Amino acid sequence: MDDTAQRAERLIEHLDEFDDIGPRVKEAIRAVPRHLFIPSVGLPVPTTPDSAYIIDRDANPDAWWDAIYSPHSIVTQLDDGTTDIREKEGDYTSSASAPSTVADLLQLLDTVPGRRVLEIGTGTGWTAALLAHLVGEENVTSIEVDPQVAERAAKNLSEAGVHPHLIVGDGAAGCPERAPFDRVHVTCGIRTVPYAWVEQCRPGGEIVLPYCPGFGDNSSLRLVVAPDGIAYGRFLGFASYMMMRSQRPVAPRLARGPEDKHHFTTRVDPRTVAYAPPGADLAISALTGLASNGSAEPDEDGELYRMWVSDPDDPYSRAMVEWRPNTAEYEVYQVGQRPLWEEVTDAYFRWVSWGEPDRDRFGMRVTPDGQQICLDGTPIGEPQRSMCPSA
8 A cells, every 4th residue: 555545544534533434425526546646735724714734745745635634624725816825814715625524524425326416615626636536537517616726626636537517606506508417516605505405306316514603513414305496404414615705704994983893791601602512503593694703812810701793794783892800790792783682682582492402403495585594393483382381
């Protein structure tokens, strides 16, 4: 066994520690070497952006090979290509995803030879090549929105001897001229499922995607298309990808005026919401449509935790809540007229009143009119029965 094969086996051993990956996906990983799809200079991210480091095949080939067959994602583009990858700082806009995430979504996709697959987000081309191994290259259609990324992927695939049908364009529109598809495989974060994907699936077709509404943990979602054109699905685990470009949240802007700035306090510890289970995240995002992020950091007065809440569609609407130790009430700073923090806490306690259901009890329904998050089959927003009767 040569060194590359040994590295691939060690990577598969790592996948076995965390995921239930079947033999067909493992065989695809063995057959399609990851190193053929990674540029000579890249940015592995072991955990957080602070842990990212540069690899350069020419300067340090050993480190490059170790990173390629590590479990880490490797960022290949910053700021849509406007920032050199060696700068390390910037928005991550394209990458070779973590092998565990790739393998997990391929396992959920449940492919067999001959199934027609639409891939949304070609990226480096590695997943398209894995799909080609699983179903046959003539059955794979892959769409990439970024022309430069698409060009590199086409080159990678050609050099690897794999020739799926490649398209440069917005994946949200799908590819109606090559429909119907048996599977839609999505490699970018999705906040709103485009109905075009449902339309272009045959009855019984499946769509697997990372659902990333932006609040707390993101989730893998598997949808099945029914004959009436409605797709039904469940949230199955964790999955997180860079957002589809057309669904990125808007960048925050300064307040329109002093009347848009608000300062008050809350008795709710922001960590109660920030550290809640994925079921709470799904409930809050479904009820409010808001996004969040948080960070813990040292402060001159001790530990400090900040939680930010924002409206992904309104650049003027955001809030920040600060937790400090030994504090009875916590500071809330808000921009805009929408009561973001109150909406978040109301939604959290509504989830509590439902019995704190976890992720596996939530699902989604996608129709021509839009999508709905459901709890035990009942769309959120319709009456849900609390665990205890009201007084």
